[in-house]
Amino acid sequence: MRTVAGTGVAAVVFAGTLVTGSCQASEATGFGRLHPEADFLGSSVPVSERAGAVGRRTASVSAVAPDGLPGLDVSHYQKTVDWPGVAARGAKFAYMKATESTTYLDPTFATNYAGSANAGLVRGAYHFGLPDQASGAAQAEFFVANGGGWVNDGKTLPPVLDIEYNPYSTADWAGWCYNRTPAEVTAWLTDFVTTVDDRTGRWPVIYTTRGWWNHCTGGDVTVPAHSPLWISPVASDAGGPPGMPAGWSAYTFYQWAKSGTFPGDQDVFAGTAADLAAFAAGPAS
Template identity: 50%
Template sequence: MFSTSRSASPTGTTRPTSTRRLPALGAALAAATALIAGATAPAYAADPVPASTGNDILHPELDFAGSTVAAHEGVEDPTGVRPLDVTQTAGMDVSGWQGNVDWATAAANGANFAYVKATEGTTYRNPYFAQQYNGSYNAGLIRGAYHFALPDRSSGDVQANFLVDHGGGWSADGVTLPPALDIEYNPYGATCYGLGQGDMVNWIHAFSDTVLARTGRYPTIYTTANWWSQCTGNNGDFGATNPLWTAHYGSSPGTLPNGWAYQTIWQYASSGTFPGDQDLFNGAYDRLQALATG
């Protein structure tokens, strides 16, 4: 079940391995809730998507959930994932690196959910997003969209709006996961993007609060305990509101970031049965549906 091998890109190259509120949040949340009540799952209406509209993101196809983790934290070599206390539900996450995904095969092999990279910074949109997001839904997977954060490029609210505007919405349809924030080691420079710990916490709050105001859901946060400790000062503000998607390539989820008593999703390997990264939802399938329903 666990693999540490690298996977190939479509071109054959090798992949490197306290709750705050905005002042008007109550009104915004009420409006968002009214809009999504009773909604059904729409297909993502794809429009022409450039790989990037700027040259400030040099290799967006190499920036995905976990793309920086192994280099900074290493990879254990266990004989397999250790059984956890509760039933686990298998899933995956993909990005533009995987290109067009064979979702029917992924579903047949046991994938129940998927997170799909939608955006990065404020200039990159995954050109395969429509195929991956709509395709996973058509194959029967519960799916959601995630954003690769670049906190040194623009504010959290600006990047949250970019995500929601380009596929990172949410609908109360039972098959759409809350949008996710992928915040990890900087692939372009200083680990914490040049932000102090307090500024980083404020950035994450701004992103989270904006997603809540726009969609009615707090975003899932993807990160690691080590990065979180370094770059937020081990802040504990988010555990009561934001689901945790933690990365640890080993036989167990390991230490969790401060504030969370358990992980909602554990990314345990960068390759394996499914295309992309391998994930486990911490619960049975009906609990995954409950997360999607909100």
């Protein structure tokens, strides 16, 4: 492991290939051709989760911002973010992509992580999970080592696992679920969240949709017993609250639109400023 020049973020070398930014993974990794530069929160979420119809969600699914504190999520896709401007427009929190699988580091993570905090936002990191590429524990270790940690400093939100439709799949449920059974997906998720908790003292937030969760995990309720929910809605949720996946009765974060006041996706935290401060602070497990 070594540091990417000018970022302070560690990079990992696989078979002589340093993987950061836009990349094609080395054949020696066993991952084949990847496009992590195109993967971000909700990038593979279908427009409709009914009857297996799939399309990419490219527009807002709610015309009006839900109640809660406004925030955003970004990746290198947004390029340079004006964080003081984002804060001036009212954002209170932000999440940014840090890693994907065990090979990819978002090249804008370090800048976004520092810039958002310097602008006064509470911020955190997310990992784009690929259950067919490496174990949950291996991906969790990579994430925590490369930005996914947590400290009780009043500025750091708990880490997030982005688990959604397989962006490298064929258009069927087997592919969307990473060619894993519900039991295998649940075991992978358990491996990931328990490793993050062991390493950071916080259970990670889970970003997902009800359709993916209920189908690909078979409606698992064990992971939701610990991990808060960040819900991604679909077109059928337009004009109303999003449907909850099995195991959760409410969301902590809601990604309600793909564009709006802030760069990147538009999100809300379900609570007050005091609630957000308390959520950032703990409780530690």
